[in-house]
Amino acid sequence: MTDLKPKTTAGAVDGPDVKHMKWWGWGVEGTAFHHEDKPAFAPFVKKMVGVDLGSDAITAAPAFDELDIPASRLSSEVASSLSLVVGEGNVVTGDLERVVHTYGKSIRDLIRIRGNIFPRVPDAVVYPATESEVAKIVAAAVEYDLVLIPFGGGSNIVGSLEPMPDEERMVVSLDMGRLDRVLDIDEDGRVARIQAGAQGPDIEEQLNAKGWTMGHFPDSFTHSTLGGWVATRSSGMQSDKFGDIADMTKGLRMVRPDGVVVIRAVPSASTGPSLREMILGSEGRLGVITEVTVQVHRIPEQREILAYLFPTWEAGLAAMQAIAESDANPSVTRVSNEIETEMSFATSKESKGVSALVMQGLQRFLKVKGWDLTKMCLSFIGYEGSEEHVSINQKLVAKIVKKHGGIGVGKGPGVLYDQKKFDTPYLRDFFLDHGGAADVSETSAPWSKLLPLYTEVYAAANRAFEKVGVQGLIMAHLSHSYHSGACLYFTFAFEHGDNALEQYDVVKKAIQDAFIQEGGTVSHHHGVGLEHAPWLGQDVSLPGLALMQGLLDSADPKRNFNPGKVTGK
């Protein structure tokens, strides 16, 4: 459990036993990134962005009692009404709880938290335990004209949670964390009914205990919820095999003021415009998702992630496309560009003894083959299923890798990648401590457009770095492959000045503009929130945006449900 004890919160009330991340950053207290055993990391960061990790932290998070948190505006009438529904201990107005529920975890959010920027904070956090309690809170939201913001794990990075700064009405954050159970597994239909507030580890523990897995593993897995995944159209790293959350979601229940929308879990339906699809990605604007029926799979007999190296980024991309076109069916296809590859090696522990010799031998071998090692790209490909399936697929992929000039480097790096995959987010807070800002932007585009898009994103980001006067780093990987194209995931970083938010906005805008200009989408899996809303009209067309706004306006005429998100209105 995260240590959520505030330093000073006059009038704070302890909430129920629901897991939250630390108020100022990613993950749990007491866990942090460090680089003492990674000798190549500090020199890499110094070379790429000029930040000196050897110096003491310069922008550590403030003490909680230094924050200026607007007082709760919850009226005693509304407090009593909500307490009647969920019990007094589950209506929390303490400052710490309200701050934890204000933002997600984007770099904008982290900078604002460290900068003591809290224009509007929820006035209360309410913890329902059942769907009928959710229904009564939804009714209260309409009756008292409250703003209700469903809260999952608070991990989104697009501004999907923050109350609008000029919101005059009372704002209630509806924390779904007590609805965290797998309710039922239909072994014939291979679907499970799961409560929306269940976090990734809750889900997998309960399913694994019965021999099943959902197979949804976003990088934020440890701190995000099923309801949040559905409400943002999330995608996990094994989507090549299991699909995105939109594919996995077969049915759901969503509470609205006029009752519960029930999407039954049938294999496929021809029942007019898809309500299921309308609710996917709705970011709390159409109602509160209480339960989702997802497809599940037997825990595979065998699971392996193998590492490969390609001589260039172009070769790596071409190999991923060829794998997508082939009969192979891997669970993960991922290839990093040369800078991200260098970063991966820089964040590895120093090789010693036999592994150092192997590494040196490999480098000599690749040089003899004519590789320029500064252009080399690291790839991970995952395999899951029966022993036979894994073996056949590894053979199919090996042929494709060879054809594209790559080589296999075995299981070792894949095992490490698999073990460390959920630790990377801690790096951002550490970097921020040292005056560096880092964030991500992701898109998807058809195979034929990926390389031109990649080239333009690089050029646009570098122009933006120059404009704001920083030495910036941008790196990329292909993270999810589809029949028709793939997701490209960019990470950018720079040493920020006093105007970090303005600098960030310039770089982020340059990248998002390039996505749209080059035929990509505004977001492959992070959703829209407030952050991506300015590009939505260009992405879905203006008539498309008007249609979406029409749906939101008619579904929520008084704008009680997370107003402002997705469409910006």
Ligand SMILES: Cc1cc2nc3c(=O)[nH]c(=O)nc-3n(C[C@H](O)[C@H](O)[C@H](O)COP(=O)(O)OP(=O)(O)OC[C@H]3O[C@@H](n4cnc5c(N)ncnc54)[C@H](O)[C@@H]3O)c2cc1C
């Ligand atoms: C370090 C890091 C790594 C990430 N990696 C990935 C990744 O690999 N893949 C990926 O897809 N995303 C990733 N994300 C983004 C984020 O984890 C996802 O957007 C996730 O789906 C959010 O889930 P959550 O439970 O935290 O939702 P929250 O952040 O709490 O909420 C997000 C939105 O969903 C709404 N919502 C939440 N629950 C409900 C509900 N029950 N009913 C209705 N609306 C609801 C909220 O109102 C809000 O609008 C990452 C984020 C970070 C910080």
